[in-house]
């Protein structure tokens with residue numbers, strides 16, 4: 390049971406004096422679940438520790454980035470050994486070339502790649518590239534999908550906008566979203582209508598192949614194949630936003646699992662091993678439109694810096710050596726979610742879990758129940774994502790003991806709801 394201790398609360402109250410709402414990203418504020426957020430002092434493997442000394446099993450994992458868990462020894466060892474050589478040079482670095490090579494070899498559609506510093510930046514740049522390449526202005530996205538906080542995409546989005554019930558962000562002039570067409574996911578006739586009406590103006594369709602920002606949303610393969618066909622018919626690009634899903638289910642993309650070949654793939658999170666990263670890649674014909682070869686401009690001071698590149702490189706090396714363990718992650722996730730669902734069924738509690746591979750999310754019949762469930766689990770040392778709209782993740786560091794402990798605690802909590 391988490392101890393009551395004022396250290397965490399005091400730090401959060403101090404944070405509010407200096408940071409807006411005490412945070413640098415809205416969902417972290419626990420706005421949805423209420424109460425003070427836990428502030429994490431350190432992590433190790435699948436565990437994190439707050440400033441009050443409480444230990445939690447972590448299913449947030451820096452929003453899905455830390456697939457190897459916290460402070461993986463090989464990642465830390467490689468980082469430590471390169472730190473003394475310098476942090477950032479603003480020139481191409483060997484680790485950058487190596488990481489690009491690993492990604493090119495793992496992902497058939499990627500012949501060239503560009504690294505940036507976040508998923509947001511990667512999406513924003515990939516859209517610019519799609520517009521530059523096709524010489525068309527419009528982008529199609531899906532209701533409740535989230536692709537980072539670029540102005541033109543902050544419309545009917547998931548993640549923090551869903552959590553805070555913000556349909557369109559204030560501060561975005563209507564002209565900035567004028568070329569964003571929003572279609573309900575898996576609505577074949579809506580996408581057909583959009584293409585019939587705007588086809589020659591559509592540069593790209595942007596989609597999360599497995600939804601991770603309005604709870605977990607199962608991929609509809611036939612729909613994704615349909616948008617592959619329709620984009621080809623209208624000579625628009627298909628962009629898969631794999632910021633969450635890249636290297637989450639196997640050593641590669643969700644595109645590969647689903648048997649679909651997008652034109653551009655956006656990566657982030659896992660490929661940076663826990664440090665800030667984004668990347669986008671595709672075939673040479675498209676990618677060469679980027680400056681310095683082409684006229685689509687995109688630049689950055691810190692992109693490809695050796696520290697981030699090394700964290701990504703070592704993470705991918707470990708993942709490639711442990712590819713069989715992905716199956717274990719899925720088995721753990723299936724066991725955990727099924728145990729929780731069974732406990733809820735026995736109590737007649739309307740708790741639904743959506744899962745794909747090692748990512749899952751909860752929905753309860755009311756926000757009040759979700760809050761109760763969440764707060765009780767947190768008190769018992771289980772750190773889930775603090776919103777029904779955010780995904781939870783497993784890491785290679787979670788043990789069967791962690792999973793069993795979580796399932797048992799969930800059963801106890803459910804029996805009291």
Ligand code: PMP
Nearest residue numbers: 507508509535536537630632633
């Ligand atoms: N795309 C998707 C699918 C995401 O889930 C996110 C963030 N969770 C982003 C883009 C934005 O990434 P970042 O937070 O690194 O800017």
